Amino acid sequence: MKMRPVRELNEEYIPVRDVFLDILKIRQDAGKNTTFKQNQDFLSVSFFDSEDNNKSFWVTLGKKRNKLEFKYFYYLTVDCLIDSVDKPTPSKNRRVAEYFSMSEDIYRFERIILAVYDYRDMESNGKLFDCCQNYMECSDARACIHPDEEFRKRCTYRQKLKRGIIFFGQNRNID
Numbered sequence: 001m002k003m004r005p006v007r008e009l010n011e012e013y014i015p016v017r018d019v020f021l022d023i024l025k026i027r028q029d030a031g032k033n034t035t036f037k038q039n040q041d042f043l044s045v046s047f048f049d050s051e052d053n054n055k056s057f058w059v060t061l062g063k064k065r066n067k068l069e070f071k072y073f074y075y076l077t078v079d080c081l082i083d084s085v086d087k088p089t090p091s092k093n094r095r096v097a098e099y100f101s102m103s104e105d106i107y108r109f110e111r112i113i114l115a116v117y118d119y120r121d122m123e124s125n126g127k128l129f130d131c132c133q134n135y136m137e138c139s140d141a142r143a144c145i146h147p148d149e150e151f152r153k154r155c156t157y158r159q160k161l162k163r164g165i166i167f168f169g170q171n172r173n174i175d
């Protein structure tokens with residue numbers, strides 16, 4: 001599939017970029033770790049990816065409504081999204097869409113934006129891991145049993161357990 005050329009931000013996308021940067025200002029060096037690129041149809045936002053291979057968000061400004069999209073994967077793995085009440089249905093391109101009217105409305109998604117930023121920060125620094133020596137006990141308990149909360153935050157198996165995906169032990173439900 002041929003990629004459309006990347007170009008400078010159109011004037012209409014500058015307020016969107018500015019809202020993202022305002023939200024991210026509480027994270028040290030977030031401006032340096034965030035890339036905004038626009039093609040013909042949307043603005044992509046990437047965190048910690050100089051090659052822009054791992055986009056975190058897509059923003060489309062439409063005639064009738066505007067759309068903020070993020071990967072369904074983040075819904076499955078990022079804590080604040082896992083605990084959300086509404087379970088989104090992913091689109092055919094495995095994204096979750098949220099709609100807004102004006103650029104300022106993006107502030108409603110501050111929690112999501114910061115959570116994805118933090119996840120990408122840990123991922124890019126090699127701080128995430130699949131499971132630890134407690135994986136059998138965690139599987140049997142259907143939750144992470146590690147006493148250290150900071151350690152637990154970095155475990156991706158804990159996130160799967162929250163979703164009911166269990167690979168080991170007496171509660172195993174994945175072959």
